[in-house]
Structure formats: C-alpha cells, structure tokens
Amino acid sequence: MNELERFQSNCKQGQVAPGLWLTLRVDLGEQPNQTAKNFLGVIRSCLEAIEARGITEEIWPTDEQWKQLLPSWFVKSFEGYTPQEIYEGSWRWDYGSWLDSMKERVWHWWGCQQNNRVLTVQLQLDSWPYSIGALKYLARVAGGQLAVIEDRGMIQAGSVVVDNVYPVQAQKPQVDVNLAI
Amino acid sequence: MGQLNSDRAYRVQGGDSKERLLVTSNGNIEIQGKGMLFLNFNQEVRALEFLARRGDHSYIVRFAVTSEFLGFIRDISVDEDKARLYPDRPIRVDTLYPDQFGIRSNLFDELLEHVIPGSAEVIYP
Numbered sequence: 001m002n003e004l005e006r007f008q009s010n011c012k013q014g015q016v017a018p019g020l021w022l023t024l025r026v027d028l029g030e031q032p033n034q035t036a037k038n039f040l041g042v043i044r045s046c047l048e049a050i051e052a053r054g055i056t057e058e059i060w061p062t063d064e065q066w067k068q069l070l071p072s073w074f075v076k077s078f079e080g081y082t083p084q085e086i087y088e089g090s091w092r093w094d095y096g097s098w099l100d101s102m103k104e105r106v107w108h109w110w111g112c113q114q115n116n117r118v119l120t121v122q123l124q125l126d127s128w129p130y131s132i133g134a135l136k137y138l139a140r141v142a143g144g145q146l147a148v149i150e151d152r153g154m155i156q157a158g159s160v161v162v163d164n165v166y167p168v169q170a171q172k173p174q175v176d177v178n179l180a181i
Numbered sequence: 182m183g184q185l186n187s188d189r190a191y192r193v194q195g196g197d198s199k200e201r202l203l204v205t206s207n208g209n210i211e212i213q214g215k216g217m218l219f220l221n222f223n224q225e226v227r228a229l230e231f232l233a234r235r236g237d238h239s240y241i242v243r244f245a246v247t248s249e250f251l252g253f254i255r256d257i258s259v260d261e262d263k264a265r266l267y268p269d270r271p272i273r274v275d276t277l278y279p280d281q282f283g284i285r286s287n288l289f290d291e292l293l294e295h296v297i298p299g300s301a302e303v304i305y306p
Contacts, residue, residue, distance in 0.1 A: 094264075101261055106219060124198070127193060130274065
C-alpha cells in the first residue's frame with residue numbers, strides 16, 4: 001500500500017508507523033472540522049500530485065504548476081508578504097521554500113485521527129533529524145496550530161521510561177499593521 | 182575520535198527508511214543519493230532518545246568531523262522558511278535543539294573531506 005492509499009483509506013489510524021516515526025498533534029482551533037478539512041485537503045493535493053501522477057524529483061512540477069494542484073486558499077496564504085517580512089522572523093513562509101520543503105521531505109503519511117479539537121497525525125520518517133516546518137505552517141494557515149511533537153522515548157539508566165513529548169514553541173501573533181497604533 | 186577540534190555528527194536511519202549513510206569497514210562514510218541529508222551535531226542524548234523506541238533495524242550512524250566544518254555550516258545555514266532564496270546553503274531544522282541541519286548535495290564532497298578518517302561507527306539500540 002503506497003502513501004496515497006494509506007491517506008485515502010486511513011487504515012493505519014491510531015497506529016505508530018514501523019521504523020522511525022513521529023506523532024504530531026494539531027490544535028484545530030475554534031472550527032475544528034473546517035481546519036481539519038483544510039489541513040487534510042492540502043496533504044491530499046500533495047500526495048495525489050506526488051504519487052498518483054508518478055512525480056519524482058526529476059520531474060517535479062514548477063511553482064506555477066503547483067498553483068493549479070494545490071487548493072487556491074492555500075496558495076493565497078503565501079501572497080502579500082515581501083521577502084523582507086519573511087526574513088525578519090515572521091512565521092510566514094516563502095512559497096517556493098514551502099514547495100522545496102515538500103520536495104525534500106523525509107516524512108511519509110501514515111495515518112490520522114481527529115478527536116474534537118485535536119488532529120493526531122502519524123508520520124513515518126526516513127531519518128532523524130527531520131524537517132516538519134512545512135506542516136507547521138500548513139497547520140497555522142489551515143486555522144489551527146501544531147501543538148505537540150512526540151518523537152522519542154526518554155532514556156533513564158539505559159531503558160525507556162516514558163514517552164517524551166514537547167510542545168511547539170508559541171508562534172508570534174499576527175499583527176495587522178493597518179490597525180497598529 | 183579523541184582528536185581536538187572535532188565534533189560528532191549523528192543520524193538515525195534504517196528500519197523501513199532510507200539508509201543514506203553507509204559506514205565502511207575502515208570507519209569512513211559513504212553518502213547514498215543526492216537528496217538533502219539531515220544531520221545532527223553533538224546531540225548524542227537526543228539521538229539515543231529518538232532511537233530508543235524504534236525497531237531493531239534502526240540505528241545511529243556516528244562520525245567525527247572537523248570543528249571547522251561545523252562552524253562553516255553554522256555560519257552559512259538559513260531557516261527553512263526562506264531556503265529557496267539561498268539554494269546552495271544548508272537549512273536549520275528542529276530549532277528547539279542546536280546544530281541540526283539539512284545539507285544539500287553541493288556540500289557532500291566538502292562534508293566527506295572533513296570527516297575524521299576512521300571515526301564512523303554504527304550504534305544499535
């Protein structure tokens with residue numbers, strides 16, 4: 001079963017991926033169903049493009065082609081911000097950098113489970129360290145926030161004693177400069 | 182190991198995942214593939230924590246590099262949210278912890294040149 005099939009069937013929900021794994025918990029905010037729909041819609045678009053179209057790194061779509069493959073609301077989330085604004089520490093991403101991060105991703109979708117305001121996502125990893133910054137951005141613009149990353153066991157005296165879970169650093173609140181005094 | 186002015190690099194791989202680093206019989210490394218290579222430097226406890234609950238087929242590759250190389254990577258690395266603007270530079274990832282980078286293939290030769298010969302080893306759970 002490939003990644004797209006796992007996503008579509010979600011037959012692995014609640015299961016930890018074999019090998020290297022990562023669990024994300026996304027706080028879905030005030031409109032959890034809509035946020036989950038937004039979040040999963042972008043994932044679906046990416047996986048469909050990558051797997052169903054047989055896209056490899058050698059024939060990766062252009063930035064313009066991706067605009068046709070991704071939900072329009074998501075593409076628009078990158079618009080209106082200068083490179084300088086992105087450079088100065090905003091949580092915003094440059095559109096091309098987000099696509100590159102997806103191209104170079106070392107995670108694969110394993111399954112997900114929604115419980116009220118929390119979407120738990122299981123990923124299979126190619127390696128540690130890893131990068132999930134693109135998913136953090138996606139969670140934010142979808143209407144939620146990546147709240148917790150769980151990726152390891154805690155070692156004490158050579159044995160695992162408890163799952164080690166750590167919260168994601170609080171992100172800077174968005175400031176509307178037009179309203180700033 | 183044991184040399185001054187060196188740092189340790191770590192990568193957990195294996196299991197069902199890609200094995201991008203191969204450790205040769207004489208303790209050197211070979212890099213498989215051209216995609217971005219994610220490495221951690223000097224965070225052994227974190228590497229062991231990550232490995233702790235993985236299957237028997239996952240393992241850590243550890244090797245030493247010159248401190249000059251790590252300093253170089255630190256100096257030129259950029260945040261991933263603007264990585265497109267600096268297409269040849271390494272990216273900083275998982276910034277809750279220091280010195281975790283995605284290294285692009287244009288720097289693979291430089292990385293290999295700065296590996297301390299004979300320092301590479303595999304650590305199993």
